[in-house]
Amino acid sequence: xxxxxxxxxxxxIQEGENATMNCSYKTSINNLQWYxxxxxxxxxxxxxxxxxxREKHSGRLRVTLDTSKKSSxxxxxxxxAADTASYFCATDLMxxxxxxxxxxxxxxxxxx
Amino acid sequence: DAGVTQSPxxxxxxxxxxxxxxxxxxxxxxxxxxxxxxxxxxxxxxFQYYEEEERQRGNFPDRFSGHQFPNYSSELNVNALLLGDSxxxxxxxxxxxxxxxxxxxxxxxxxxxxx
Numbered sequence: 001x002x003x004x005x006x007x008x009x010x011x012x013i014q015e016g017e018n019a020t021m022n023c024s025y026k027t028s029i030n031n032l033q034w035y036x037x038x039x040x041x042x043x044x045x046x047x048x049x050x051x052x053x054r055e056k057h058s059g060r061l062r063v064t065l066d067t068s069k070k071s072s073x074x075x076x077x078x079x080x081a082a083d084t085a086s087y088f089c090a091t092d093l094m095x096x097x098x099x100x101x102x103x104x105x106x107x108x109x110x111x112x
Numbered sequence: 113d114a115g116v117t118q119s120p121x122x123x124x125x126x127x128x129x130x131x132x133x134x135x136x137x138x139x140x141x142x143x144x145x146x147x148x149x150x151x152x153x154x155x156x157x158x159f160q161y162y163e164e165e166e167r168q169r170g171n172f173p174d175r176f177s178g179h180q181f182p183n184y185s186s187e188l189n190v191n192a193l194l195l196g197d198s199x200x201x202x203x204x205x206x207x208x209x210x211x212x213x214x215x216x217x218x219x220x221x222x223x224x225x226x227x
Contacts, residue, residue, distance in 0.1 A: 004154075033215060040200055042116075042220035043155070088154055090216075099145070099168050100204075100216060102154035 004032075004089045004103030012109040019076040021106040023089030024069075030092050032065055033100065034074050037086045046074070046087075076108075084110045116205050118219035125193050125226050133188040133224070137205030138217045143167075144186035145216065146178060147202040155202055161186050162208045190224075198226045 004025045013019050023032070031050045035043040047063045049056045049072070056063045062075040076083055086105040117136045125131050137144050143162045147155035157170035161180035180186045184205075190197055200223050204216040 035218075040149075040151070040221075040223075042202065043204075043218040045215045045217065048215050099157060099160060101157060102147075104152075104154045 004091050004101065006087070006089055006103045006106040008106060009104070010107040010109070012111055013079060014111050015079055015081055017079055019079050019083070019108055019110075021074045021087050021108070023072045023074070023103055025072075025089075025091045025103075026070065029067075032063075032072050033090045034061075034063060034072075035088045035090060035102075037088065037105070038084075043088065079108075079110045081110050081112060084108060116203055116217050116219035118201075118203050118222050120222060121220070122223045123225070125224065127193055127195060127226055129193050130189065130191045131193060131224060133190075133201050133203075133222045134185065135188070135203030135205075135219060136185045137203075141205035141207055141217070142184050143206045143208040144180060144184065145204045145206070146186070146188045147204065148172070148197075149200040149202060149221070151199075158188070167208075193226045195226050198224060200224075 004023050007022045031048055033048045034046040037043050047056055047058050049063050049065045060077045065072045086107050088102050088105045090100045090102045092100050116138050119134045145160040146158040149155040158172050159169040160167050164180045175191045177189045200221045202221045203219045206216040
């Protein structure tokens with residue numbers, strides 16, 4: 001069963017705009033990770049944010065985590081065509097080593 | 113430093129056959145997890161191997177089995193293939209006991225088609 005649920009399921013924006021994707025989860029976690037997947041191939045790790053962190057940045061990516069609402073957001077600023085991909089949030093389950101559970105993903109399409 | 117490698121890249125099998133997929137973890141990692149990803153869905157956890165033993169298992173039938181070797185590489189075996197087993201199979205490597213505070217690295221996956 002899925003622990004995380006991404007919203008929206010799909011998103012199309014113009015190149016240069018910002019893209020925001022949200023993730024909600026059900027149970028307490030140690031950390032939350034965001035991954036990108038191009039054309040149904042392997043997953044690329046983007047950011048890991050721990051449960052005691054509220055915000056994290058990596059280049060054009062900004063991730064927030066609100067454990068009280070059991071939700072996270074991924075912001076991609078100044079989007080580029082190469083950002084077109086599916087984005088997944090993945091959570092571990094507190095006290096369950098290393099098993100991570102994925103949501104269904106957000107399909108992001110950057111329009112030229 | 114090689115990342116996670118999976119073989120083969122693509123595979124077509126017939127219903128009822130058996131298949132073996134292979135994964136070599138990232139250097140320095142000792143844990144391998146396998147995921148099944150159907151088209152348009154997120155990856156579903158199959159099982160995880162550490163110290164050559166299955167440590168955790170998702171909601172998959174016994175037709176799905178695995179193995180981990182002393183060099184940490186792993187195999188996923190699926191018996192009596194069904195059409196519904198067609199999917200992208202992903203392998204992820206990580207470091208066991210890190211308390212979930214290290215990222216998992218994924219291979220490029222094996223695309224299995226059952227006809």
